[in-house]
Amino acid sequence: MLLILASFLALSANVCYHINSGFFKTFFNITNFPNFPSIFPIKEQTFKLDESQIKFLDLCQKYGFKDASELVIMAIQRLEIALETEQLKESAMLYAEVYAEDTELQELAELGLEEWLKL
Template identity: 45%
Template sequence: MQQAKFSCNENQVEFLNNYKEYGFKDKSSLVREALNRLKEEFESMKLRESAELYAETYMEDSDLKALTESAAQGWPE
């Protein structure tokens, strides 16, 4: 596993030092889990923003609405 060096403020160091209270075996596993969760949160946020943009585009484009409705005709609901 690769290593990384970074700086933390006092509150972050205190949080890391309490890794056992959060059920982690060491500081590194706490940091890895935190980074994974942050990555998932960013990806989810990006997906939501994309969906909102598509919805906005759909609502503003009458040609796209008509195309979608015509393509959906005959499909079970």
């Protein structure tokens, strides 16, 4: 029981909560536990790559990755963050346009700010 609890605490220490659009996403970094039995099976996927992409993957250790799999995982994580960031920027721009055109909303925001400053 103690071993299971210690393993869970160690795994929990590597859980990162990322809040995006009101949803919680949980990312487990299992790679920090090479001897820890994975409770989440790793799925394999096959991709078709061109020669230049294969050469890049072959150089993974040059860039500090232990293997091509680790490089691909990092690339996917970074792409996901970049896409989410782009969506948030687009959403913010739309909200800014609505705010710029809506004088009633601007007045409401100013009133709220004045009330907040009184606190």
